Amino acid sequence: MISQQDLLDTLAQVARALGNGHRLALLERLAQGDASVETLANTTDLTVGNASQHLQHLRRAGLVTAQRSGKQMIYRLTDERIVNLLGLLRQVAETNLAEMERLVSRLFAEDDADGVLEAISRDELLAGLASGEVALLDVRPEEEYEAGHLPEAINIPLEQLEDMLGKLPRDREIVAYCRGPYCVLSHEAVQRLRQLGYRVRRFEEGYPEWKAAGLPIA
Amino acid sequence: MISQQDLLDTLAQVARALGNGHRLALLERLAQGDASVETLANTTDLTVGNASQHLQHLRRAGLVTAQRSGKQMIYRLTDERIVNLLGLLRQVAETNLAEMERLVSRLFAEDDADGVLEAISRDELLAGLASGEVALLDVRPEEEYEAGHLPEAINIPLEQLEDMLGKLPRDREIVAYCRGPYCVLSHEAVQRLRQLGYRVRRFEEGYPEWKAAGLPIA
DNA sequence: CCATCATTCAATAAAACGATAGAATGATGG
DNA sequence: CCATCATTCTATCGTTTTATTGAATGATGG
Numbered sequence: 001m002i003s004q005q006d007l008l009d010t011l012a013q014v015a016r017a018l019g020n021g022h023r024l025a026l027l028e029r030l031a032q033g034d035a036s037v038e039t040l041a042n043t044t045d046l047t048v049g050n051a052s053q054h055l056q057h058l059r060r061a062g063l064v065t066a067q068r069s070g071k072q073m074i075y076r077l078t079d080e081r082i083v084n085l086l087g088l089l090r091q092v093a094e095t096n097l098a099e100m101e102r103l104v105s106r107l108f109a110e111d112d113a114d115g116v117l118e119a120i121s122r123d124e125l126l127a128g129l130a131s132g133e134v135a136l137l138d139v140r141p142e143e144e145y146e147a148g149h150l151p152e153a154i155n156i157p158l159e160q161l162e163d164m165l166g167k168l169p170r171d172r173e174i175v176a177y178c179r180g181p182y183c184v185l186s187h188e189a190v191q192r193l194r195q196l197g198y199r200v201r202r203f204e205e206g207y208p209e210w211k212a213a214g215l216p217i218a
Numbered sequence: 219m220i221s222q223q224d225l226l227d228t229l230a231q232v233a234r235a236l237g238n239g240h241r242l243a244l245l246e247r248l249a250q251g252d253a254s255v256e257t258l259a260n261t262t263d264l265t266v267g268n269a270s271q272h273l274q275h276l277r278r279a280g281l282v283t284a285q286r287s288g289k290q291m292i293y294r295l296t297d298e299r300i301v302n303l304l305g306l307l308r309q310v311a312e313t314n315l316a317e318m319e320r321l322v323s324r325l326f327a328e329d330d331a332d333g334v335l336e337a338i339s340r341d342e343l344l345a346g347l348a349s350g351e352v353a354l355l356d357v358r359p360e361e362e363y364e365a366g367h368l369p370e371a372i373n374i375p376l377e378q379l380e381d382m383l384g385k386l387p388r389d390r391e392i393v394a395y396c397r398g399p400y401c402v403l404s405h406e407a408v409q410r411l412r413q414l415g416y417r418v419r420r421f422e423e424g425y426p427e428w429k430a431a432g433l434p435i436a
Numbered sequence: 437c438c439a440t441c442a443t444t445c446a447a448t449a450a451a452a453c454g455a456t457a458g459a460a461t462g463a464t465g466g
Numbered sequence: 467c468c469a470t471c472a473t474t475c476t477a478t479c480g481t482t483t484t485a486t487t488g489a490a491t492g493a494t495g496g
Contacts, residue, residue: 004325006325008239010318011239011242014310014315015236016237017237019233020483021226025222046485048442049444049486052442062316070442071440071492073443078314081306089233092281100232103228107221107222182225183222255472267455267457271474438495439494444491446487446488447488449486450486451484457476462474466468
């Protein structure tokens with residue numbers, strides 16, 4: 001006989017798959033685009049063997065799928081909603097766990113005592129784009145930009161920021177985005193561009209959240 | 219120095235708190251309304267000590283809060299969004315984990331070979347209520363009904379179903395609901411009422427989801 | 437078919453988790 | 467203040483999870 005508890009136990013398996021920082025890092029990386037085990041291992045600072053093991057765990061939980069392409073295994077998220085799930089988990093954690101707020105503020109707000117770096121919300125960004133008052137800047141590595149980006153976004157990887165200033169408009173406010181709410185690339189870019197006199201803010205989300213919301217991508 | 223990984227590790231702690239069937243059962247019970255440790259232990263088939271331990275775990279993760287009331291500790295969900303989080307987890311699991319689908323169908327669909335018991339969605343229900351074509355039936359125990367229920371819902375606990383048929387209208391379709399998608403009470407009620415000739419369907423969600431969506435409650 | 441490369445599997449040890457039983461704490465009513 | 471009740475804490479043991487290591491598998495190009 002089947003009870004409701006069996007369902008909850010199975011549900012718990014899925015939640016347990018999310019219950020490891022390394023696996024969350026793998027999922028966040030996969031939200032940028034499909035990748036091989038080696039790529040995933042490199043971008044998450046794991047050994048290949050360890051990454052493989054965590055990916056199997058995620059696969060058993062139905063969160064990722066794997067497909068062979070030549071010598072490599074290419075992993076991908078099974079479902080766009082996983083990004084929504086992570087986003088909601090993040091929101092709940094930030095609201096209700098003091099430790100979380102402490103970490104977030106230490107990661108981001110240290111150089112922002114006056115709050116001028118306040119991030120721009122999705123709705124504000126959509127309005128700014130519609131009115132043509134905002135130019136979008138993608139500061140992720142070129143590879144991730146190529147795998148998908150917000151419409152009309154200019155790509156300047158953070159390392160090359162000062163070398164490619166010519167691509168940035170001076171007549172509009174710039175909104176920088178990167179991998180997601182916890183990615184520091186856009187935060188760093190905003191600080192450096194402000195020093196140079198640009199009018200620039202950070203988008204509070206990133207490419208994966210934009211895509212998971214069903215908004216158009218390029 | 220703080221890294222993004224520290225944030226993900228903290229986030230993983232919260233996810234790990236969801237990674238146990240008993241704790242999910244406790245959260246589902248709390249979604250019906252606040253409750254004492256003893257009540258929670260009884261409704262989830264745990265010993266009091268064990269329930270207490272799991273509740274501490276949930277509290278450390280920021281998912282529940284406790285407040286003393288006389289001799290008892292009353293626990294509650296810290297955040298309505300936790301219901302949304304569980305709902306999204308459920309959706310992702312059902313879509314991507316074959317095991318999950320198998321369990322759900324074995325729990326519900328055994329006596330429903332012809333699919334006539336198909337559940338009604340939230341949008342359909344709202345339309346039916348607006349047009350007055352639908353009467354709502356809450357088949358949870360009276361105590362949970364009293365703690366909160368959908369507007370205009372009639373309460374007939376499942377055990378007393380046949381004794382209180384007089385409260386049910388004959389001129390409208392009846393929609394039965396209970397604790398949530400995995401709760402079997404409304405499913406059972408629909409089967410028994412159909413045998414008696416009533417026009418009745420099951421609401422595919424439950425009271426907590428309705429409340430978490432910000433819809434009006436009584 | 438062989439050498440190579442990417443990935444997975446298998447075995448191990450350390451750490452974390454989960455259930456239980458019994459002691460300790462904290463509030464209540466006499 | 468004492469007895470009682472609800473809950474939490476402590477200690478223990480068996481199970482599960484995690485990282486590491488090295489061997490095995492599977493596809494590729496010569």
